[in-house]
Amino acid sequence: KNQVEQSPQSLIILEGKNCTLQCNYTVSPFSNLRWYKQDTGRGPVSLTIMTFSENTKSNGRYTATLDADTKQSSLHITASQLSDSASYICVVTRSGGSYIPTFGRGTSLIVHP
Amino acid sequence: GAGVSQSPSNKVTEKGKDVELRCDPISGHTALYWYRQRLGQGLEFLIYFQGNSAPDKSGLPSDRFSAERTGESVSTLTIQRTQQEDSAVYLCASSPRQGYNSPLHFGNGTRLTVT
Numbered sequence: 001k002n003q004v005e006q007s008p009q010s011l012i013i014l015e016g017k018n019c020t021l022q023c024n025y026t027v028s029p030f031s032n033l034r035w036y037k038q039d040t041g042r043g044p045v046s047l048t049i050m051t052f053s054e055n056t057k058s059n060g061r062y063t064a065t066l067d068a069d070t071k072q073s074s075l076h077i078t079a080s081q082l083s084d085s086a087s088y089i090c091v092v093t094r095s096g097g098s099y100i101p102t103f104g105r106g107t108s109l110i111v112h113p
Numbered sequence: 114g115a116g117v118s119q120s121p122s123n124k125v126t127e128k129g130k131d132v133e134l135r136c137d138p139i140s141g142h143t144a145l146y147w148y149r150q151r152l153g154q155g156l157e158f159l160i161y162f163q164g165n166s167a168p169d170k171s172g173l174p175s176d177r178f179s180a181e182r183t184g185e186s187v188s189t190l191t192i193q194r195t196q197q198e199d200s201a202v203y204l205c206a207s208s209p210r211q212g213y214n215s216p217l218h219f220g221n222g223t224r225l226t227v228t
Contacts, residue, residue: 032214043117043204043219044156051214089155099144100169101217105155 003027004092004104012110017080021107023073023090031095035064035075038087038106047075047088080111115139117220119205125226126195134190134223138207145188146217147180148204156204162188195227 004025013019025033032051036044048059050066050073057064061084063076077084090104118137126132138145147159158172162182173179177195182188192199202224206217 034216042221043206044217045219046216049214049216099163100146100158100161103148103156103158 004090004102006088006090006104006107008107009105010108010110012112013080015080015082015111015113018076018078019080019109021075021077021088021090021109023075023104025071025073025090025092025102025104027071027092027094027102029095030068030071031093033064033066033073033093034091034101035062035073036089036091038089040086044087044089077109080109082111082113085109085111117205117207117218119203119220119223121223122221123224123226125228128197128227129194131191131193132195132225134192134203134205134225136188136190136205136207136220138186138188138205139209139218140186142207142209142218143185144208144210144215145182146206146208147188147190148206149174149201150204150222151201159190159203192225195225197227200225200227 007022034049035047038044048057048064061078066073087106087108089106091101093101120135145162148156150156160180161169164185165182177193180190202222204222206219208215
């Protein structure tokens with residue numbers, strides 16, 4: 001079964017600190033992996049996309065990594081800000097056949113002042 | 114430009130009533146998705162449209178749920194004889210074209226409460 005598992009389920013950090021969120025997947029064959037940010041009461045917004053050949057990609061203070069061999073990805077947030085408080089969702093899309101991406105359940109991040 | 118628009122933003126209905134939820138995708142986006150998100154849970158896939166056709170409706174939880182799309186634009190999700198377990202946020206997303214690398218652009222959802 002194609003699955004996406006995220007850890008931790010929730011995380012609380014102090015403003016200015018760094019954190020790393022994890023995503024493990026079994027979706028195969030692999031096409032791409034996206035990280036989305038979902039603010040409370042809003043729809044998710046794409047932060048970054050990783051394809052098979054990419055290992056690292058940055059978007060401002062967000063850096064995503066991908067190890068396609070171990071089927072793991074991480075999202076590292078540097079110098080966290082209060083506005084980073086949100087749910088971060090890992091989404092993996094298969095290649096071939098259905099274009100329906102598989103969503104993880106998300107990591108809820110709370111940044112305290 | 115305008116993003117994905119969903120209406121109403123909030124809907125409270127009595128158990129047993131029918132409801133219609135509307136999604137206006139970004140103009141020109143051919144792919145459209147509906148998801149359900151229960152409180153504190155992840156996104157649950159309901160149905161996918163490519164143009165006006167629904168090649169994948171495998172996520173619809175029961176025959177009380179249906180959806181249509183017209184003019185390769187507006188989509189309506191209908192829930193008949195609502196139950197309390199239908200209470201959730203219903204999210205719509207659109208995508209520029211059929212393809213693996215296109216991001217989903219989400220609306221802010223309709224929060225449905227069944228009393």
